[in-house]
Amino acid sequence: MKKTKFKQLLMPMMLPIHFKLYAQILKKEGYNPIILDTPSPTMIQEGLKYVHNDTCYPAIVVIGQMIEAIKKENYIPEETAVIITQTGGGCRASNYLHLLRKALVRAGLEKVTVLSLNLSGLEKEYSIKLSIKFIRMALAASIYGDLIMHLANQIKPYEKNKGQTNKLIDELICKLGDDITNHHGYRKNKVKKQCQMIVSSFSKIPYVKEKLIKVGIVGEIFVKYSNVGNNNLEEFLLSEHCEVRVPGLMGFIDHCITQKFDQIKLYGGKWYVSFIAKLFYKYVQSYEKYANLAIKNYQQFDLIMPFDEIRKIANKVCGLGIIMGEGWLLYSEMYALCQEGFENIICTQPFGCLPNHIVGKGMIKRIKELWPNANIVAIDYDPSATKVNQENRIKLMLSIAKK
Ligand code: SF4
Missing domain, CATH: 3.40.50 (Rossmann fold)
Structure with a gap:
């Protein structure tokens, strides 16, 4: 985005904690992400105008939200890009990109650029380039996001001072985002330390168990x-x-990785694909373990x-x-x-x-x-x-x- 004409990159909101961290990573990479997190009563109608009503509901919502945002905020189409994730699996999610492009053309916004975020090698020309560093940063952000979500859900309903958990979440997002993007917060020793810091911060919230x-x-x-x-x-x-x-979310990511070698074992396939997937899974697990290692020291939280x-x-x-x-x-x-x-x-x-x-x-x-x-x-x-x-x-x- 730094090198091209785009001024903003619109992305749909899925997981509030994770996506706020991802947005900081994208910013660091030179993009200007705008997360669409406010539901509007008309976005579904907008989606239905441009997407067939037989299409899956998530596509209707996401596409409606994007088109409505571009129209409402008067973004110049030539200077705008939208991003969507693709799993590359057999279901319709792999075709969302074409669906979105078609909807934009119908809405008269064909000059908006559509980008894909995927690990499956789809749409190479229109994909965000995933460097090793980018993947490591996203991995750390996903582990932090999961850990924060897991602990917050255990403490929020019981907190003594209403709103304290949400306040801590906001503080952690700023702190961790800065650490990942500016201070190598994606390295293993850092992830280990930060997981301990996250659990310790949540353990300090006073609560009444009922x-x-x-x-x-x-x-x-x-x-x-x-x-x-x-x-x-x-x-x-x-x-x-x-x-x-x-x-x-890490469960879903692990599921996508392990599927590669499980499928090859069950139905056959290339041995080296299975080998690479196994190596990658081991690598991811070597990071993921830090969340539970940190929780283990605090009996009040479930692993x-x-x-x-x-x-x-x-x-x-x-x-x-x-x-x-x-x-x-x-x-x-x-x-x-x-x-x-x-x-x-x-x-x-x-x-x-x-x-x-x-x-x-x-x-x-x-x-x-x-x-x-x-x-x-x-x-x-x-x-x-x-x-x-x-x-x-x-x-x-x-x-x-x-x-
Ligand atoms: S899982 Fe696949 S079929 Fe189901 S809503 Fe998502 S994209 Fe559509």
Whole structure:
């Protein structure tokens, strides 16, 4: 962006903590990221104008939000770029880029540049160049983001002084962002130190433990994390006196890496791809372990379930062969949540998402066979679903939890 004509890079918001850290990394790399984090009542209508209504709900929301922002803020199309992530898997997420381009053309914004962020070698010409340093910075940011989210969810509902956890989160985002981008905060020894600092900071928040309903959230990645996509689900659960647990982003990243060698083992493929994936997984794990090493010193906090444990669960529930959408990760996370005491689970399902209906809603019966106390509700998110309707279904699940 420094070297080209673009003045701003618009990106959709998914995970507030992680994305604020990613934005600082992108800034360091010379871009000017603008995170679109305010839901507007008209963005879905805007999305429906330019995207077919049979398309998955996350695409409608994200594309609608981007087009609305460009129009509202009067950004000059030639000077604007939008960025979208691509997993490179078999589901429709790999085609979002074309969908977005088509929608921009229809909206008369064809001069807006569309960039892709992916690790699969897709759209090379329009991808952000991922240097080793960039990947290391993003890895550190993801580990910090997961750790902060994990601890904040355990302390926020019980904090003595309301708002203290949120204040600490904001402080940590500034501090860690600066450390990653300006002081080599992505190096192993730094990550280890910063994980300890994060846990120690949360341990200082005064809290009063009371009996709250423990609720886990799983589902398709966008509606699971994005408050724009799930109508502020976490806030709603807090207002209903629940302790919320949302599995971290590193689980999804590990899932994408391990899939490479698991698939080759199951269905065949190139040995060296499997070898490289295994090496990369080991490398990522050597960073990830610092989060749990830091938590271990503080008994008040639960550990993050190691990804290898989650992989073992997959084999117990159904197998590692299912990879479309969130694949085996979704049902493994449901079972893992039950093991951690979060037997009440909301499975967020976007409209149009066939893969996640199979590994989410379709697996509830199996999870209940293995864990009879599981109290799971699948909630659909689509352009015509009302917030009241979704909340009423969740309240019904909570009333069963109370009993
Ligand atoms: S996971 Fe589901 S919602 Fe997401 S792109 Fe794939 S089909 Fe669409």
